[in-house]
Amino acid sequence: MGKNFIWVLFILLFVLHQDIWWWNDASLVLGFMPIGLAFHAGFSIVCAILGWAAIKFAWPHDLEEFAEEDGEKEGSI
Numbered sequence: 001m002g003k004n005f006i007w008v009l010f011i012l013l014f015v016l017h018q019d020i021w022w023w024n025d026a027s028l029v030l031g032f033m034p035i036g037l038a039f040h041a042g043f044s045i046v047c048a049i050l051g052w053a054a055i056k057f058a059w060p061h062d063l064e065e066f067a068e069e070d071g072e073k074e075g076s077i
Helices: 003-016 035-058 061-075
Strands: none
């Protein structure tokens, strides 16, 4: 999974967040939760998973190593 795939998923979730298809739907999920609220509950879980995947697979580790090396140089003065 690369950075481009993470960006594609991010853009897809950005578009899906505008859930206009359920604005006028009064259906209930599990007998008590409006379908729009259920969608956003699931959406929040998917966003959390995407955040984890972005950190796990697309985090710029080379920049992090560069910052750590720079901090070691300053500490040795």
